[in-house]
Amino acid sequence: MIIERLAVEDVDAVADLFDAYRKFYHQPSDIPAAKQFLKARLLNEDSILFVAKMDHQCVGFTQLYPTFSSVAMKRAFILNDLYVAEDYRRHGIAEKLMEQAFQFAKQHDARSIALETGALNTKAQALYEKVGMEVETDVKHYIYYW
Template identity: 35%
Template sequence: MTGQAAQQQANQQQVNQSATQADPAVVVREAGEADVETAATLFRGYLDFYEVDVEDPDAPRAFLAERIAKDESLVLLADVPGHGTVGFAQVYRAFSSLTLTTAWILNDLYVAPSGRRTGAGRALLREVLRRARAAGVAGVQLETAYDNTVAQGLYEAEGFVREEFHVYFHDLGAATSAEG
């Protein structure tokens, strides 16, 4: 067994063991149209964390409202007793040409500072994976900043493996939702 395969197996065993030890106090639920304001507040925190400059303060809310209304993404919220709704995750459905099946992209996962170290991030991540398995999805892909070592530790502890691919992006400027 290669070193990477052994690490994957060890990570999966850790995931299987820790899956039964999730913090039962954290409640993860799917966001609906009534949750847009709450989700948008967290989304703005996420954008601030990644230093994204948003000119229109209503744009994050409008973006999430449109994704939820059109069922274009799965938005999950994490509620922690005594802290409120402290985290969110947003997943986009995609296709994998290499596996000839569906895949999910965990595009956003964020826990507000007041909810960190409560298990909310782990609970969100596990719920994404649970729903992906139930949907028969081939896998879940995510990316994070090189210096976000806290998130990287969580992802790796939950069985994610760093790929050896380079990610490229070609910025086409500010596209509006009408442009696609």
Template identity: 35%
Template sequence: MEVIHCTEAQLDILAELFNDYRIFYEQPSDLEISRAFIEQNLRQKRSKIFLLLDDNRIPVGFSQLYPAICSLTLRSYYYFSDLYIAQTVRRKGYARYLMNYIKDYFAREGAQRLTLDTARTNEIAQSLYESLGYVRENVYITYHQILTPPIEQVVFD
């Protein structure tokens, strides 16, 4: 396996994987908007994206993390926003490999932590995360307020 730190050179394959990821989460397929979103993230350096290749150098997954700063610890951390492994190769250790790579990468960078969310019903992912040392949040309660942007605003500006 190999992990690539993505640039625009990997944009086309990332767009396909990101579109598949969105479909997995019941969003409509839209390769064009998926490509535009990933391209903008790469150009503006809004996120760090990692592409996972299998032993034959075939792309099988990706992850996308967004930087943030913890004002209590005064250190950076990363929000592990997206993790996707192609359905045909799931449960073969790819997600574990990619997550361990990312943990080591950001630890060397000096980040304070990695933070992620998953659906309460996604017990397979929860099992993986806990086996990798992630600790379920029991102190804080997360709230969301969904905002409706003006119609003319592009969603990923």
């Protein structure tokens, strides 16, 4: 397995996987829009995307979005997306992708990586705790949709 940072010219190689990730969250399939979205994120330097490859095929990815901590006066990252193709799960790929994300954040002197997951997503929660992430219990997360 190889984990590498995705370059904009390689977006086509991960588009199907990104589309599968969106379908997992009950979104309609739209490969052209997936390619466009990912290309825009990378061209605008809005995100950092790492892919896991096996046999020259993308089998997993994670996407980090940069932000900042005003209190710490440091960069921080949101781990917004983590997905491994169903046939490749339970082989440590997600853990390796997270380790790569942590390493990247540390190299860029970030204060933290944060993520959110569904309250019932116990498999993901077990992974996050295995790699050393902690549940914050002293804050509440609010969101406004329109």
